[in-house]
Amino acid sequence: MVTARVDDRGRDLARSVAARVTDPEMPMLTLADLGVLRDVEETAERVVVTITPTYSGCPAMATMRDDLVHRLRDAGYADVEVRVSLSPAWSSDWISERGRRALVAHGISAPGAAPRHDGPVALSLLPTRRAVRCPRCDAPDVRLVSEYGATACKAVYACEGCLEVFDHVKEI
Amino acid sequence: MSEHDSVYDGLSGHDAPGDDSQWAFGTDFEDPLAGVDTTIPDGVDPAVLATYCLMLGDDALVHSHRLSQWTSRAPDLEDDIALANIALDLLGQARLLLARAAAADPAVVPVLPEGSPVPPEDALAFFRDTADFRNLRFLEPENGDFAETTLRLLVGAAHRLALLQRLATSRDPVLSAIAVKGVKEVTYHRDYAGRWVVTLAQGTAESRRRVVTALPRVWRHHAELFRSHPVEVAAAASGVGVDPATVEGEVGAVLDQVLAVAGLERPDVPAAGPMPGGGHGMGRDGRHTELLSRLLAEMQSVARAHPRGLW
Numbered sequence: 180m181v182t183a184r185v186d187d188r189g190r191d192l193a194r195s196v197a198a199r200v201t202d203p204e205m206p207m208l209t210l211a212d213l214g215v216l217r218d219v220e221e222t223a224e225r226v227v228v229t230i231t232p233t234y235s236g237c238p239a240m241a242t243m244r245d246d247l248v249h250r251l252r253d254a255g256y257a258d259v260e261v262r263v264s265l266s267p268a269w270s271s272d273w274i275s276e277r278g279r280r281a282l283v284a285h286g287i288s289a290p291g292a293a294p295r296h297d298g299p300v301a302l303s304l305l306p307t308r309r310a311v312r313c314p315r316c317d318a319p320d321v322r323l324v325s326e327y328g329a330t331a332c333k334a335v336y337a338c339e340g341c342l343e344v345f346d347h348v349k350e351i
Numbered sequence: 352m353s354e355h356d357s358v359y360d361g362l363s364g365h366d367a368p369g370d371d372s373q374w375a376f377g378t379d380f381e382d383p384l385a386g387v388d389t390t391i392p393d394g395v396d397p398a399v400l401a402t403y404c405l406m407l408g409d410d411a412l413v414h415s416h417r418l419s420q421w422t423s424r425a426p427d428l429e430d431d432i433a434l435a436n437i438a439l440d441l442l443g444q445a446r447l448l449l450a451r452a453a454a455a456d457p458a459v460v461p462v463l464p465e466g467s468p469v470p471p472e473d474a475l476a477f478f479r480d481t482a483d484f485r486n487l488r489f490l491e492p493e494n495g496d497f498a499e500t501t502l503r504l505l506v507g508a509a510h511r512l513a514l515l516q517r518l519a520t521s522r523d524p525v526l527s528a529i530a531v532k533g534v535k536e537v538t539y540h541r542d543y544a545g546r547w548v549v550t551l552a553q554g555t556a557e558s559r560r561r562v563v564t565a566l567p568r569v570w571r572h573h574a575e576l577f578r579s580h581p582v583e584v585a586a587a588a589s590g591v592g593v594d595p596a597t598v599e600g601e602v603g604a605v606l607d608q609v610l611a612v613a614g615l616e617r618p619d620v621p622a623a624g625p626m627p628g629g630g631h632g633m634g635r636d637g638r639h640t641e642l643l644s645r646l647l648a649e650m651q652s653v654a655r656a657h658p659r660g661l662w
Binding site: 328 | 381382383384385386387429430432433436437439440441442443444446447512516524525527528529531532533534535536538539541542543545546549601605608609612
């Protein structure tokens with residue numbers, strides 16, 4: 180509930196401070212770019228920030244929560260509460276266009292469209308086919324090295340053009 | 352790179368009184384369900400919902416711990432990381448499910464010494480005895496070699512994925528949300544394991560020999576996956592859970608698909624029977640092999656030695 184004591188400018192400030200907090204593992208992305216930041220609500224007493232986890236066990240969530248609390252405290256908001264929203268589940272489709280450009284600029288391939296899980300999930304015994312291009316030389320000729328990379332959200336590819344190995348943020 | 356220049360950054364700046372976000376076990380006390388409405392749906396027995404969540408949560412916790420034992424020991428770096436990532440996904444699911452169990456019925460949470468900072472989901476993971484765990488015995492055996500691990504992961508993931516897909520429509524919105532998220536993760540686990548089973552079975556004579564040897568060992572506990580426990584039946588009847596007997600056909604079809612591509616057949620081995628000691632003799636009743644006791648002894652030792660999180 181927003182009270183009369185809060186003016187529009189104040190509300191915008193809390194939101195913009197929260198939106199500028201970056202992902203601890205992919206610091207070229209803000210939490211807003213990543214689609215993790217779901218809501219920022221300011222009342223007379225406190226700022227309530229709602230975030231959604233990317234993966235169930237993502238260890239970055241605790242750091243995101245701490246960073247949000249500390250950035251907002253630094254901006255003068257004494258009472259900050261971070262809430263979790265589990266539904267709808269995070270999707271890589273929520274990464275913003277700005278975020279996708281920032282990933283590529285840092286040598287990380289951005290995810291394609293997330294798979295839809297409407298009916299039973301089909302088993303796939305062949306390597307996942309994705310239209311991935313090398314984020315460094317833009318060559319389309321790449322090969323999957325591992326479906327799992329340095330973090331749960333990334334797969335590892337190698338470019339057959341420039342031979343660089345690179346991370347690809349997985350579609351989920 | 353302004354705010355994460357140093358790995359020690361998280362240790363400073365916690366000057367607010369009562370800030371318990373850094374503690375001895377290395378994580379913090381962020382409530383995984385902070386702000387989530389944990390009201391129990393009408394007509395659902397809180398004890399049934401809590402016990403049902405413990406079953407799914409304990410499956411994830413035990414399997415996660417077993418897979419984490421591969422860390423630094425897998426055949427190559429990629430698979431070391433893959434198994435660690437799968438273990439992490441399952442640990443995350445376990446944490447949410449144990450937290451949901453604790454919120455549904457606080458009576459399931461062990462009572463710790465006054466002043467202990469341990470949150471409910473950690474109390475459930477680290478301070479319950481073997482007989483209080485509700486996981487399937489299927490998940491308890493030691494890893495064996497990489498072939499045995501991938502076979503167990505294939506069967507376990509196929510079973511879990513089928514359950515989670517149905518739980519997406521659970522009447523409990525918390526369980527439903529955990530399941531929807533879990534489906535995305537376990538889909539990767541099942542594909543990863545399935546591909547490795549085919550690769551090993553169609554690889555060298557030695558890799559095939561290993562799969563053929565491991566299959567009957569994994570299959571001994573296969574029937575347990577689809578045996579209905581009264582709590583699962585009650586949870587299904589009230590619309591929050593799934594009776595595992597209803598997923599046997601679907602899981603079997605997936606496993607047969609992998610076995611066919613791999614050139615393997617379902618092994619003809621006697622199924623492990625009920626354990627003595629009461630109840631229905633199932634893992635779901637808390638009747639376990641001694642392997643679980645050993646696993647828990649290792650997993651719980653640090654937390655139990657320092658229940659206040661201080662040393």
